[in-house]
Amino acid sequence: MNTSASLRTLSSSASADDVAECIDRDGGVIVANLIDERVMDEFIADLRPHFDRQTFGTGFNGVRTRRCNALLQHSDRTVDLMLAPSFLNVAERLLVHDGVWSGSMADGSTVHKQRVRPTIQLSVTQAIELWPGQKAQEIHRDDSMYYTRHPGRPTLVQALFAGTRYTRDNGGTLVIPGSHHWDDERIPKLQETVAVEMPRGSALIYVGGLYHAGGANVTEDERRIAVAVSYTLGYLRQEENQYLSVTPERALQLPQRVRELMGYRLCAPFCGWVDMRDPMDWLEAQGNNANSSASYRPVTGGV
Numbered sequence: 001m002n003t004s005a006s007l008r009t010l011s012s013s014a015s016a017d018d019v020a021e022c023i024d025r026d027g028g029v030i031v032a033n034l035i036d037e038r039v040m041d042e043f044i045a046d047l048r049p050h051f052d053r054q055t056f057g058t059g060f061n062g063v064r065t066r067r068c069n070a071l072l073q074h075s076d077r078t079v080d081l082m083l084a085p086s087f088l089n090v091a092e093r094l095l096v097h098d099g100v101w102s103g104s105m106a107d108g109s110t111v112h113k114q115r116v117r118p119t120i121q122l123s124v125t126q127a128i129e130l131w132p133g134q135k136a137q138e139i140h141r142d143d144s145m146y147y148t149r150h151p152g153r154p155t156l157v158q159a160l161f162a163g164t165r166y167t168r169d170n171g172g173t174l175v176i177p178g179s180h181h182w183d184d185e186r187i188p189k190l191q192e193t194v195a196v197e198m199p200r201g202s203a204l205i206y207v208g209g210l211y212h213a214g215g216a217n218v219t220e221d222e223r224r225i226a227v228a229v230s231y232t233l234g235y236l237r238q239e240e241n242q243y244l245s246v247t248p249e250r251a252l253q254l255p256q257r258v259r260e261l262m263g264y265r266l267c268a269p270f271c272g273w274v275d276m277r278d279p280m281d282w283l284e285a286q287g288n289n290a291n292s293s294a295s296y297r298p299v300t301g302g303v
Contacts, residue, residue, distance in 0.1 A: 005177045006194050007204070016089040019205065023094065023157075027180035028206030031086045035161060035201040039080050044163055044225065046075035047127050056131075062214065064134035070245035071125035071227070072254065072262070078125060079258055081161055081229050087205055091157040091231040094207065095120050116268040119234035122242055122261050123156060127163065128214070130171040130224040136216040139174070139188045143208025146236055151181050156208030156232050161201070163225030168195040170224040171217035173204060180209035234267030248286045259283065 008022050009030040022029035035043075047068050054066040061067065071078040082088065099116050141148075143156040166172040174193035182188075188211040195215055196204050206212070208230075217224060232238065242262040251259055259265075264279045266272055274282040 007175060007177055007196065009198070010086075012086060014086065016086070016093055019086055019090045020093050023090065023205065023207060026177040027210035028175055028177070028204055028212075030196065030198050030202060030204055032198065032202045034084050034086055034203045035080060037201055039077055040161075040163060040201050043075050043077035043080070043227075046077060047071070050074050051127070051129055060138060062128075062130065062134050062137065064131040064217070065214070066129045066131070068127040068129075069125065069240060071127060071229075072242070072258070073246045073250055078229075079255065081159070081227060082122065082125075082258060082261060084159075084203070087157075087159045087203065087229070088231075090205060092120055094154050094157050095231065095233055097153060114269070118271075119265055119267045120231045120261070121234045121238060121263045121265075121267075122240075123230040123232040123236075124158075124228060124239040125245075126228045126240070128226045128228060130214060130217050130226070132217050132219050132221060132223070134171060134214070134217045136171075136174065136190070137214035139176070139190070139193065139211050139213045141209055141211055142230070145239060146208070146232070148209065150184050150209050152209075154180075154207040154209060155236060156230055158206060158208065158228060158230035160196075160204045160206075161227040161229070162198050162203065163200065163227050164223065165200050166196055166198045166202070166204075166224065166226075168197060168215065169217070170219050170222045171215040172196045172198075172224070173226065174213045174215050175204070175206070176211040179211040180207050182211075231261070234263070234265070235271045238263065248283055251283060252287045256280075 007026055007028050007030055009032055012031055012034045019029055050068045051066055056063055057065050096117055142158055146155045148155045172195045174195055176188055176192045264283045266278045272279055
């Protein structure tokens with residue numbers, strides 16, 4: 001294990017520029033005490049009944065690890081994690097990019113070009129309880145599901161919130177600082193990793209190209225809880241299908257910004273529509289009676 005390199009730790013009041021700068025350079029950063037202790041207490045209490053119904057995983061998912069998914073369905077406090085400014089603002093800064101949509105009249109007489117910017121959307125919510133005896137996970141990149149080529153523009157930004165303290169002994173996440181700059185041929189090695197250690201309520205924020213792994217829990221009786229929340233671009237598929245994981249009835253109880261981030265928002269120029277309409281209108285129509293005539297905003301453009 002590498003003891004000469006580590007990720008920088010910033011305070012929860014650090015600017016989005018400072019957080020993004022660290023991630024650009026190292027692939028990740030620790031933001032200390034990002035979530036209030038009381039909020040984390042309520043969040044873990046909400047999840048405990050769901051955790052206790054889970055069985056241990058297999059293989060990559062951990063033979064001494066239990067996972068709880070669909071966190072928005074189970075706890076209102078998931079919103080606090082999603083909207084933490086040091087996370088959400090930086091995810092938007094790192095992911096959103098300019099693009100150009102263009103088209104012309106059938107006879108070629110008029111060419112129309114429009115600069116557009118994509119949305120970001122929630123990709124995964126998962127709480128991970130690592131029990132004593134769990135061995136270190138396989139070193140991997142989270143953005144491999146998007147077939148992302150490295151180095152290159154990030155397609156995923158993830159936060160691992162510390163639901164318990166993170167230590168080297170209880171399975172603190174192993175990372176390889178700077179590995180998001182590596183190409184796809186370089187093979188990561190365990191001796192290049194460094195263990196993330198941080199207090200409860202802190203968060204490791206990183207891009208999907210950073211090589212990392214869950215550490216080994218060598219304690220006798222300490223369970224380590226991490227809460228994974230990630231954002232990707234609005235035109236990519238979510239890792240966790242939010243439309244099926246979270247019921248429409250539950251989504252309607254959540255703040256509008258959260259519903260937008262779940263994917264109930266059109267990604268410019270016109271990705272994600274329902275019957276050529278903005279998906280938020282479809283969702284809001286579900287909150288009325290079945291015969292309600294919602295005021296739809298039609299999608300413009302397209303064939």
